[in-house]
Amino acid sequence: MTDYAIGDIQGCYDELRTVLDTVSFSPSRDCLWVAGDLINRGPSSLDTLRFIEQLGESAKVVLGNHDLHFLAVAIGGHRLRKKDTLADILEAPDHQRLLAWLRQQHLCLHDQKRNLVMSHAGIPHIWSVAQAMALAGEVEAVIRGNDAESYFTHMYGNEPDCWSDELEGTDRWRVITNYLTRMRFVSDAGALELTSKEGVETAPEGYAPWFEFPRDDDVRVVFGHWAALDGNTGQDRFVGLDTGCVWGGALTLMNLDTGEKLRCDC
Incomplete structure (x- = not known):
């Protein structure tokens, strides 16, 4: 059995199947960890979502901002954006099953044996692994529960921009979501800067990539x-x-386990 992790697929189904075929991936033997953004912007969001859902327990998935955007459209009343490629999912006869499956996925996964954490955007240096898992669990419960509509209605926004234990309700859920699915640059105090999206050399003054701040652990x-x-x-x-x-x-x-990477050109 081999565990593989894969980056943002975003509906690029053909490339997904190509890279998996290259390693002779078999769901009866192997496991695929998906680092979020399964869907959107690419040409085959529906095929991609169906394929990963059908892997069953052979897939471990964290949600990315594009996956949450789809749920916000389906549940929170938001409109599709011009560049979205999500209409095929919303119009599919099995979209309710796919929607229910997506709501059951995680925001953060922790493999203690490997000393490894996976979330879509990373985890900030101001959170321990245990704290990140607990806070992710709070939002996961909301997405799966009766407050999902309220969560997705109020999910968007860049404020509050820094974590506080005192936060409650939609503000608390929003900032947790932003750390785990949108974070790139942060300040030493952990404040988020969510407008800059280019390389590390473009860090705004007072901010740096989240992974450049020291942590109190050695987690990967x-x-x-x-x-x-x-x-x-x-x-x-x-x-x-x-x-x-x-x-x-x-x-x-x-x-x-080996860290070996395989790239499929797109």
Whole structure:
């Protein structure tokens, strides 16, 4: 059995099947960890979602901002955006099953044996792994429960921009979501800067990439979300897997035990 992790697929179904075929991936034997943004912007969001859902227990999935955007359209009353490629899912006869499955997925996963954490955008230095898992669990429960409509209605926004234990309700849920699915640059105090999306050299004054701040642990963090990095963080313990497939880059698959990476050009 081999566990693989894959970066942002974003509806690039053909590339997904190509890279999995290259390693002879078998759901009866192997497991696929998906670092979020399964869907949107690419040409085959429906096929991608169906394929990963049908992997069953052979897939471990964290939600990305594009996955949450789909849920916000389906549940929170938001409209599709001009560049979205989600209409095929909303119009599919099995969309309710796919929607229910997506709501059951995680925002953060922790593999204690591997000393590994995976979330779509990473975890900020101001949170321990235990805290990140607990806060992710809070929002996961909301997404799965009766407050889901309220959550998705109020999910968007850049405020509050910094974590506080005193936060409650939609403000609390929003900032947790932003750390786990939208974070790139943060301040030493942990404040989020969510408007800058390019490489590390474009950090606004007073901010730096979240993975450049020291942590009190040695956990390995696997994440996606930041295509401009092309997977390069400068540190072995922080593993970026978003290599911009949907933008003409590559789709990256990594063996979680050996660290070996395989790229499929897009």
